[in-house]
Amino acid sequence: MGIDTTRDTTHRMDLLRFATAGSVDDGKSTLIGRLLLDSKAIFEDQLEAVEATSQSKGYDYTDLALLTDGLRSEREQGITIDVAYRYFATPNRKFIIADTPGHVQYTRNMVTGASTADLGLVLVDARQGLTEQSRRHAVILSLLRVPHLVLAVNKMDLVDFDQKVYDEIYREFTQFATKLNVPDLEVIPISALSGDNVVNRSENMPWYSGPTLMHHLEHVHVASDRDLIDARFPVQYVIRPKSDEFHDFRGYAGQVAGGVLKPGDEVVVLPSGMTSKISKIELFDQEVAEAFPPMSVTVHLEDDVDVSRGDMIARVKNAPTPSQDIDAMVCWMTTAPLQPRQKLAIKHTTRNGRALVKDIQYRLDVNTLHRDQETKELGVNEIGRVTLRTTVPLLVDPYSKNRTTGSFILIDEATGITVGAGMING
Amino acid sequence: MTQTRTDYRLSQLDQLEAESIHIFREVAAEFEKPVLMFSGGKDSIVMLRLAEKAFYPAKIPFSILQVDTGLDFPEVMETRDRWVSRLGVNLVVASIDDAIKNGIIPDAAKISRNRLQIPTLLNAIEENGFTAAFGGGRRDEEKARAKERVYSHRDEFGQWDPKMQRPELWSLYNGRLHEGEHMRIFPISNWTELDVWDYIGREGIEIPNIYFSHQRRVFERDGMLMSETPLNPIREGEVVEERTVRFRTCGDITLTGCVESTASTIAEIIDEVAIARKTERGATRGDDRFSEAAMEDRKKEGYF
Numbered sequence: 001m002g003i004d005t006t007r008d009t010t011h012r013m014d015l016l017r018f019a020t021a022g023s024v025d026d027g028k029s030t031l032i033g034r035l036l037l038d039s040k041a042i043f044e045d046q047l048e049a050v051e052a053t054s055q056s057k058g059y060d061y062t063d064l065a066l067l068t069d070g071l072r073s074e075r076e077q078g079i080t081i082d083v084a085y086r087y088f089a090t091p092n093r094k095f096i097i098a099d100t101p102g103h104v105q106y107t108r109n110m111v112t113g114a115s116t117a118d119l120g121l122v123l124v125d126a127r128q129g130l131t132e133q134s135r136r137h138a139v140i141l142s143l144l145r146v147p148h149l150v151l152a153v154n155k156m157d158l159v160d161f162d163q164k165v166y167d168e169i170y171r172e173f174t175q176f177a178t179k180l181n182v183p184d185l186e187v188i189p190i191s192a193l194s195g196d197n198v199v200n201r202s203e204n205m206p207w208y209s210g211p212t213l214m215h216h217l218e219h220v221h222v223a224s225d226r227d228l229i230d231a232r233f234p235v236q237y238v239i240r241p242k243s244d245e246f247h248d249f250r251g252y253a254g255q256v257a258g259g260v261l262k263p264g265d266e267v268v269v270l271p272s273g274m275t276s277k278i279s280k281i282e283l284f285d286q287e288v289a290e291a292f293p294p295m296s297v298t299v300h301l302e303d304d305v306d307v308s309r310g311d312m313i314a315r316v317k318n319a320p321t322p323s324q325d326i327d328a329m330v331c332w333m334t335t336a337p338l339q340p341r342q343k344l345a346i347k348h349t350t351r352n353g354r355a356l357v358k359d360i361q362y363r364l365d366v367n368t369l370h371r372d373q374e375t376k377e378l379g380v381n382e383i384g385r386v387t388l389r390t391t392v393p394l395l396v397d398p399y400s401k402n403r404t405t406g407s408f409i410l411i412d413e414a415t416g417i418t419v420g421a422g423m424i425n426g
Numbered sequence: 427m428t429q430t431r432t433d434y435r436l437s438q439l440d441q442l443e444a445e446s447i448h449i450f451r452e453v454a455a456e457f458e459k460p461v462l463m464f465s466g467g468k469d470s471i472v473m474l475r476l477a478e479k480a481f482y483p484a485k486i487p488f489s490i491l492q493v494d495t496g497l498d499f500p501e502v503m504e505t506r507d508r509w510v511s512r513l514g515v516n517l518v519v520a521s522i523d524d525a526i527k528n529g530i531i532p533d534a535a536k537i538s539r540n541r542l543q544i545p546t547l548l549n550a551i552e553e554n555g556f557t558a559a560f561g562g563g564r565r566d567e568e569k570a571r572a573k574e575r576v577y578s579h580r581d582e583f584g585q586w587d588p589k590m591q592r593p594e595l596w597s598l599y600n601g602r603l604h605e606g607e608h609m610r611i612f613p614i615s616n617w618t619e620l621d622v623w624d625y626i627g628r629e630g631i632e633i634p635n636i637y638f639s640h641q642r643r644v645f646e647r648d649g650m651l652m653s654e655t656p657l658n659p660i661r662e663g664e665v666v667e668e669r670t671v672r673f674r675t676c677g678d679i680t681l682t683g684c685v686e687s688t689a690s691t692i693a694e695i696i697d698e699v700a701i702a703r704k705t706e707r708g709a710t711r712g713d714d715r716f717s718e719a720a721m722e723d724r725k726k727e728g729y730f
Contacts (some may be wrong), residue, residue, distance in 0.1 A: 015438035082591065084572045087618050094438040096616060108593055115595040177568050177718045237451040241484035249483060255448040255597070260434065284479040292434045296447035296480070333593050347598050350455070409598045413499050416602030418592040 013089070016222060019117035019146065021110050021137040026123040027154045031192035032086065032099060037213070038199045041088035058322040083113045093218055102133055107140065107366065107381035108333040111421055114144040115407070118222045121150045126159045126189070136366045138173075142180035143329060143383065143423065144401055147225045149177075150186045152213060157191040161204040179369060181400075184220070188213050190377050226293045227402050231259030231267075232320065233313040234292075234349035234395075234405070239298055251282065251298035257404035258397075259315070259348065261291045261299065269305055270312045270395050271322045276303040293404075310351040311363055312395040312405075320405055322393035326355070328422040329364070329399075330386040332378040334412065338386070338420065339377045346390060347413040353392035355410065361385040385425070398426035439624055442617055443476065448575060448597060449613040450480040453558050456601045457609070460488040460558040461518070463547070466502035467676035468633050469562030472614060472622050475631050476508055477560075486515050491559070493547050494521040495539045497657055505634040522551035540678055548584040548698070551608055558609045566618045577616050582606035620699055627692035630643045636673045639690040643668050650683030 022028035037047075079094040086097040098113030100106065114120060120141035134151075139275045141149055149188055159165045166189045178187060188197055189208055196202035198216040211219070239251040261267075265278045281291050282298045291297045299313060307313075316321060332338045338357065346355040363384040371385075378384045399406030410420030436444065453460050462477060464470045477486045492506065510517045520708050529611045531545040553561060565572045575594045580586060582604075590601055601609060614622070626633055643654040645664040652658060654666045658680040671684040672695075689695045 013438045014435060015441050017570065082573045082588070084569075085616070086572065087566045087616075089618075094618075094621075112593045112595050116597075223433065226434075228434055236448070237455045239481060239484050243483070243485075246483045247458060253451050253480070277500060284482050294441060294444050294448075295452070296444040298482075327658070337469075345602070347600065350452075361593045404596065407598065409595060411600055411602055416592070416600070416604060418600045421593070421595045 004076060011092055013092060014223070015094050015096065015215060016119060016220070017096045017098065017117050017216065018119040018121055019100060019110070019113040019141070020121045021100050021113075021125070021140075022123040022133075023101045026102070027192045028099075028102070028123050031123065031152070031154065031190075031198065032097060034192055034195060034198055035095075035097075036086060036088050038195075039088040039090060040216075041086070046348050047164050064265075081202075083109050089143055089219055090214075093219065102137065104133075104136065104366075105381055107136075107383070108331060108421075110140050111144060111331045111333075111383075112139065114146050115403075115421065117141075117144070117146045118225060119148040119217070120146040121152060121218060123152050123154050124169060126153050126155045126165050126169070129165075129169050130176070132367045134173075135176060135309050138177065138180060138182070139366045139369065140383075142182055145181065145400060145423075146222050147183045148186075148222070150188060150213070150216065152192075153187065153189045156189045156196060156202075156205065157194050160187075161196075161202070161287055163205070163207040166205075166208070186210065186220075188216065203208070227258040228260055228292060229258075230318055230397070230402065231261055231265070231315045232257040232306075232397070232402065232405050233261060233299060234351070235307055235309055235311045235313065236350050237309060238307065244302045251300055252313065253298045254350070255296045256291050256293045256341070258293060258402050259318075261297075261313075262289065264315045267313050268316045268319050269300070269301075269307050270314060270319060271393050272306065272311070274303075274305040275316055276305050277299040278302075310349075312349065314395075320395045320397050322395055324390045324393050325358075325424070326388040326390060326394060326396065326408075326410070327425045328386055328388065329383060329411070329425065330378065331383045332380060332419065333419065333421065334419040335380050337377040337379045338384075343413065344419070345413050346394075346408055347411065348394045348396065348408040349405060351392065351394060353390045353394070354413075355388040355390045358387040358389050361387065386422070388422075396424050396426075399423035400426075431626065437622060442614075442621060443479070443625070445597070445616065446473075446476045446613040447480040449599070449611065450477050450560075452599055453560070453601070453611050453613075454481070454487050457558040457645070459554070459556050459688070460611070461551075461556040462486075462488060462490045462560040463562070464492050464506065464517075465562070465676060466492070466498065466506045466634060467562065468622055468626060468637065469564065469614060471505075471509065471631060471633055472625055473515065473560055473562050475625075476613060477630055478513060486513060489516040489518050489554075491518045491520060491547075491554075493524070493543050493550070494519050495543060495678050496521070496523050496571070497539055498681055499636055499673075499676060499679055501636045502634045502676050505632060508632060518550065518554060520546050522546045525549060530617070540575065540681060544584075551584070551686060552606075557603060558606060558611050560611045560613060562614060563612045564617050564622075565615050574612065574615070576612050577601060578610040578612065579603075580608050580610060582609070586610075620696065623692060623699055625698045627659040627696065630722065634676060636676065636684075637695065639670055639672045639694075641668055642671050642684065644671060644684065647683075647689050651685065652683055653679055655679055 082366050084099045088095050090133035100110040122137045149228050153169050170187045190197040197212045224307045235252045236254040239253050241249050262299050263278050263280050268275050279300045340357050342357045344355050362373045363375045397405040406424045408422045409418050412419045484563045530549050577599045643666050644651045645666045672687040673684045689698045
């Protein structure tokens with residue numbers, strides 16, 4: 001029996017983005033392959049190609065990892081290097097998986113995958129229990145404020161579906177998780193290979209009364225994870241048609257980053273501090289009564305104030321703080337280390353500027369959570385607490401409050417490459 | 427005014443639309459000279475619709491670019507012309523025949539012009555000074571695409587280096603370029619084939635009629651049903667017969683096969699896609715079948 005793939009024609013299906021982390025040994029590819037197969041997201045020709053390749057390589061079984069390893073160099077080396085995105089759907093939900101490699105030298109890929117995830121899925125091998133790697137995955141997901149965490153205890157079939165094994169991992173992990181920021185945790189005993197508790201409830205583990213993995217993914221409540229209190233509207237683009245029909249039209253286009261915007265709201269435009277009222281909000285040719293994340297809309301103001309790209313519209317009594325001194329956790333993503341006094345380009349919401357590294361306060365050991373204050377630089381795949389001074393004020397919120405207005409990227413000005421990802425403290 | 431949504435939830439299709447509109451506006455704001463690569467197929471039509479919505483009531487602030495292979499379906503060109511005239515956008519056509527005539531690309535004298543699209547496209551990008559080119563690629567199409575970024579960097583030779591991709595976090599896109607480089611932009615990266623159909627149905631927009639069931643004279647080649655056309659002479663042993671078919675993709679007429687189908691409405695197509703057992707490219711695209719890494723290799727050279 002597979003997943004019911006009957007379609008919902010009302011288009012009210014919602015979306016869950018989740019990130020998976022793990023290595024080949026944890027059975028991650030097998031698990032993803034199973035989710036895709038059971039939800040009919042894998043097609044005959046894809047499966048046939050994988051079966052043929054497995055056979056020609058002399059494998060005893062069909063290697064489902066071949067479904068997900070997309071680049072030639074990955075297939076040649078038999079490892080996943082990059083973040084891959086996969087898609088499947090059940091009647092109520094569409095799922096986007098950011099499938100990331102698990103080794104420490106790929107921390108930056110995991111950070112990338114986790115940046116947009118509503119849920120993080122960490123796999124552990126029941127035979128080995130919690131490893132340094134599984135702890136690291138949980139730490140990264142927590143740093144990136146992924147609101148829901150699932151620990152899948154895999155290969156339960158290889159420990160005779162023993163409840164004691166599960167209980168021990170559960171106890172050890174919940175104890176570790178108290179040091180992290182994990183608002184919602186589910187620990188699910190599974191066997192990806194035989195399918196126990198993946199889609200169908202396992203008959204081998206009557207002692208487990210929680211949800212199956214699929215049931216949890218389908219029902220976990222993510223709508224309330226967004227900030228619907230603090231209105232934040234970074235202006236992306238000013239729409240001025242300059243046509244006879246829409247002669248005086250001046251609309252501010254952008255994607256709502258927080259809160260709920262309504263016509264009549266008293267708003268402030270930052271950084272200028274000018275105030276006005278929202279006269280109307282449009283989505284294409286329709287007026288809407290309110291706009292909330294992640295809607296892309298066009299906002300009109302009553303007064304003819306000066307608004308341009310990079311500005312932010314917020315409520316008069318609830319606005320972000322313009323700041324040129326930024327204190328943030330930074331994940332460094334390139335080989336040449338991050339050092340004090342270094343100058344970089346910075347992009348925050350729709351605002352661009354330059355940043356100077358004032359100080360590297362500490363490097364965080366993502367395996368132990370130890371703060372190394374001796375190191376004065378950050379190497380590739382390392383995460384640390386950094387102070388920056390920017391050329392323009394950024395309109396920031398703490399990342400813990402808003403993942404859009406609390407995040408930024410750092411760009412090497414010479415190469416143009418994205419070299420760092422930042423999460424603002426506060 | 428539309429009804430207030432008390433639960434503050436957006437359907438997944440609305441979320442995808444919002445993300446794509448965000449990408450269009452970001453590119454229009456940050457790049458000097460973007461262009462939208464338009465094939466006339468369903469994915470590029472969805473892109474045009476999203477661009478229309480992103481800048482309404484202003485006109486789309488960039489041109490659209492089509493590579494004329496000389497082997498396009500006439501029905502697709504008719505649909506293209508109606509979209510162009512309705513939106514009042516500027517259309518740039520880069521023709522393979524002209525490129526051969528002008529000595530820009532060698533005349534390979536082969537009927538498959540798939541490879542010739544690449545230099546023709548790159549030449550058009552360079553000649554017009556386009557710095558960003560929107561493409562309708564989706565990550566669910568093919569496994570090399572599953573790892574491609576929304577902003578996909580191309581060097582001065584138009585090449586994609588899968589090992590040197592920029593990390594892409596949150597919705598913060600990095601559009602930095604050096605002289606002569608350009609960016610490929612994939613605003614519908616996160617859409618699936620089914621999402622595209624759902625959206626076309628919901629928006630009620632025009633797509634080429636070859637997507638719907640019709641009678642066509644076809645013959646079988648390499649397990650695919652190909653159109654009878656002077657551009658693609660039949661070979662020994664191939665038999666032409668009339669069948670009830672439709673196309674799942676719009677490409678080069680000599681390489682794009684059709685499938686037997688009676689689906690004549692969007693709803694029927696959606697039902698068919700929902701139970702399809704083969705990917706759209708695997709089933710009907712000769713150009714993707716040559717090797718396991720066919721798409722990756724063409725992408726590295728500068729394909730869409």
